[in-house]
Amino acid sequence: MTGNEEEMREAVAALRKAVDLATGNSPHRTQHRATLGSALCLAAKRLDEPALRSEGIALLRTALREPDTLVADHAALLSDLGVALFAEAVANGGRDWLHEEGMAACRRAADTPPNAFARSACLTNLGLLLAGFAERTGRIDLLDDACATAREALDGAPAGHPLRARAHFALSRALDARYTAVSSMSDQDEAVAHARRGAESGSADDVPRRVLLATHLAGMLGNRAGNAWDPGGLGVLGTPGDPAEIDAPLALLRALAAEVPSRSADRARVLRALGH
Known part of the structure; x- marks a missing residue:
């Protein structure tokens, strides 16, 4: 689901129709509902319709209680659920238990992927959540974990694949959060470098x-460009960016x-x- 808003609405409508057409005892109905749940969570942000995310979370929770024989790729669904729970927490004023549930879901997803590529995708989401939670709560102890997680995700992302752009972004966000917390100029420079690589390697579609x-x-x-750097608060300003x-x-x-x-x-x- 990488199209514009109209195409996204069309995709969601098609998935709803697939769920409706599957009979109650169809082995495909549960998988269709899981796929719809992931799509709704993504569409909620793109379309700015939070109610879709709440519906998607409910569908994903239900799907993840089903055995692997009925629902394929539990790891991807867990990761989608984790990201959605984190977004729900942010939208509702920062409920820490939702943040933590989201991160726990992403950790489980990264620990149970079907292959190395899936693990990289799950680690990308986990790195972003860790960095976001650390920023919102002041838990700077999580930032090293966020950076290491995002770096591992990048190491496993195939060259030329859109996942690599996402991993560059995740590492950039984690490094920038650590720079903001501890004023490490090397973190800022590396964060900018990864942000640039991410922007250069994103999918045109x-x-x-x-x-x-x-x-x-x-x-x-x-x-x-606008801010000079004062290492250690010593009053000695470094050179701002060009x-x-x-x-x-x-x-x-x-x-x-x-x-x-x-x-x-x-x-x-x-x-x-x-x-x-």
Whole structure:
């Protein structure tokens, strides 16, 4: 599901129809419901409709109680559930138990993947959740784990595959969170490098992902260009980044602004990034 909002709505409608057409005793009905649950969780963010995520979470919880013979790839479903639970916690004011349940689901997914590629995908999600939870709660003790998890995910992501762009993004987010917490200039520089690689390697067909990667890179470069660094709070400022660094991501954002639908959440994100 990498299309625009209209295509996403069409995909969700098709999956709902598949569930409706499967009879109660069909071996495919449970799998269809699980697939719909994952799709709804993804669509909730893209379409800015939180109710879809709540419905998706319920479907995934039900599917994960079924045996492997009825539902394929429990690891992927667990990872999708973990990400959705984390998003639900954020949307509802930061309920720590939902955060923790989400991270636990992603950990279980990373421990039980069917292959190395699936493990990398699960680790990417876990790295993002760990970094996000550390930022929201001040748990800086989790940041080393977040960075190590995202780095392992990147090591396992195949060259040229869209997963690699996601893993670069996850590692960039984790490193940036650690930089913010402990003022490590090396973390900031590496975070920018991975953000740049992520933006350069994203799939051309996945416009929402390209928007995410481009806005993340532009934000990081904007911060680095505008802020000098004071190592250890000693009053000795380092050299801020080159303001010209941001020209390339700004050009990318302008191109994306012209490409995405005029009345869409993606366009709003791009315009917000350009305004900053």
